[in-house]
Amino acid sequence: MEELINGVKLEILSKNVDITDYIRQYFIEKFSKVFSRIPEGIKENAKTYFIYKKEGKEKIGEVMITVSKRNFPPIYTSESGDDPRVIIDKLAYEIERQIDKLRTEFEKQVREEMKTKRDISQEATEEVEKEEDIPDEELETKIEKIQVKIEKPITLDDAIALMKESEKKKGGRKFPIFIFNDFDGKTKIIFRQSKEKLILFEVET
Known part of the structure; x- marks a missing residue:
């Protein structure tokens, strides 16, 4: 028992x-x-x-x-x-x-995870600063609703591993994002900007 x-x-x-x-x-x-x-x-x-x-x-x-x-x-x-x-x-x-x-x-491991999070956050900040403003009139908005099922909390490393695993699957539509709940209680989004670069977004409520 x-x-x-x-x-x-x-x-x-x-x-x-x-x-x-x-x-x-x-x-x-x-x-x-x-x-x-x-x-x-x-x-x-x-x-x-x-x-x-x-x-x-x-x-x-x-x-x-x-x-x-x-x-x-x-x-x-x-x-x-x-x-x-x-x-x-x-x-x-x-x-x-x-x-x-x-x-x-x-x-x-905790120190390495914290370093990874800092590196991803820093890269995200740098990319936002580099973006050029695009006039609203040049934007064409198309919205498609996608349902996402968020499982129980996982670590950032596990989320990245699951994202890479889903990218390897054949067939079906693939999206350059992965949404998950971290152990700190926050919902986070990983965005693949390129093959070598990921950007981490933390959702504030």
Whole structure:
């Protein structure tokens, strides 16, 4: 059964051995502190599996944390022994160590995403400044209504990847724009000005 512990989804499984309420509570108490080290932005997309099993006379504990919507490999470790508390203590220590490495990588990705957003916004500003004013009488307005379905929030990198993927599809009409909701709650539009250049628009309401 899935539980939510300190903002992280947790599923506890067993094989060839019963998990007592004491073992369950000891694991939750220990890992509640470990989960607090997972950065916001990852925590809501993380799920932890605790597998407690018996193979022969040996008791084994395994922990795996998967993160969706981010290009992070699963965090995994296993320990064996006779005392489940010692096993859980060792699991917590190793998982915490790996989370600290994940935090460093996550912060690096966030910095790169922010840099990408700044670069796109700066290019958009420069292009607007270069545009020449066209007299209204020279404009011929044609409006075609297109319905757009906006999915749940995604990152800028994911939006760009989806846009490129849709551009590769054969058949059907293609448009040089992609509309999406970002995790900051804003609706944003990516416009392909050229093969090498994208412009990002943020919709203010």
